Amino acid sequence: MNIKITGSGSYIPSEVVTNSDFAKHVFLNDDGTPFPQPNDIIAEKFRDITGIEERRYVTDDLNTSDIATIAAQKAIEDAKIDPETLDYIIFAHNFGDVKKGALQADLLPSLATRVKFNLRIKNPKCVAYDMLFGCPGWVEGVIQAQAFIKAGMAKKCLVIGAETLSRVVDMHDRDSMIYSDGAGATIIEATDEAGGILAHETATYAYDEAYYLFFGKSFNDQHHPDVRYIKMHGRKIYEFALSQVPLAMKECLENSGIPISQVKKILIHQANEKMDEAIIQRFYRHFKLTPPEGIMPMSIHKLGNSSVATVPTLYDSIMKGQIENQKLNKGDVIIFASVGAGMNINAIVYQV
Structure with a gap:
């Protein structure tokens, strides 16, 4: 099964x-x-x-x-x-x-x-x-x-x-x-x-990182102070993601038994283009490699960051042929990866 x-x-x-x-x-x-x-x-x-x-x-x-x-x-x-x-x-x-x-x-x-x-x-x-x-x-x-x-x-x-x-x-x-x-x-x-979920990895970092994303008041002090909005410490999130997400992806891939040469695509949470690119660079650096061209499909340019929706909508768009020069074939090995409030990170190695 x-x-x-x-x-x-x-x-x-x-x-x-x-x-x-x-x-x-x-x-x-x-x-x-x-x-x-x-x-x-x-x-x-x-x-x-x-x-x-x-x-x-x-x-x-x-x-x-x-x-x-x-x-x-x-x-x-x-x-x-x-x-x-x-x-x-x-x-x-x-x-x-x-x-x-x-x-x-x-x-x-x-x-x-x-x-x-x-x-x-x-x-x-x-x-x-x-x-x-x-x-x-x-x-x-x-x-x-x-x-x-x-x-x-x-x-x-x-x-x-x-x-x-x-x-x-x-x-x-x-x-x-x-x-x-x-x-x-x-x-x-x-x-x-054949295929399916081959391995997964999840972690919550809350000792120092719990409130990197939080609900806070408006920057405009004329707004009601008890009305809350999504806020973040962007630099801390960036540094956290670069240090922890590539490691989680590496551990997940090693647990799957799949060599990195067989990974066709990495579908990562669409948070920030430069951050995602840096995460992929660091991930491949663990294997003393550079990322192959086109390994990381992106939808953020036109769709922004929709939080939990970015990875499943990206996957669906590729499966439906809606992203130029990106496709997945039966048997392809991909990695899903994400990072966000918690601070939580996770990854899945998946064979289409």
Whole structure:
């Protein structure tokens, strides 16, 4: 028995927000003082560092559970399964449903339960729960789905990663330009086909690193001090990711028994182009190699950082032939890897 992704689907929001759309924003330092540079210079430097030219936001009528349902429906159709045969729905997100203009997140009932309701699944043995694990949530959900299947507790699992970060950003914080919305979903099944999940690795670093990403007040002191927004210590995250993610990927690959020469693609969380490139460089340096050209597909340039959605939407886009000069063939070995709030890191070696 092997455990494979048998179907995938995604929802890419329709609202395109370019860097120039931030021209009239008032960006402030964390002490509330204004930036000395004009916004066009800020946007240019931002693009050079992150690679992000535009991002996607959901329309006002949609919430995280709505776009997750759309992605899930597509994955179910792609896998050609009856949703009533699902044993688990594992929904990775971080902020729940945040309605446009709302000051509170809505997590009751869980978003996984809402997706099950939206899919009209009657089977009470289909267990639905949420995964709060930072940006690596979808990868961790796949690891948990594998564990359920290996333990004989499941045959089919739906694993979703979805987020609407546009609803939880401080528009006076230039880091708000990083974040975006999106949803990706996959069906994980036991199968007689060759390949599947070959190894996985997960770690939580919380002794010093727990609050590298956190909820904090607006940089604009005119805003209510008790309203919270996503905040981060970018330099600390960058240094942490460069030191720890390549090591986790190396250990995962070594545990799989697959030589690095057989790795065709690395699908890494779309957090920051320069950071991701540096992670891949350091990973290959452990093997005294340089990364092959095209090893790391990227979607961040047009889609931004949608947290838990970046890896499953990237995978789905490649499988559907939607990323130029990138494809996956049966038998290809790939690595999924992610890093995010917690601070959590994880990796999977997977054979298509």
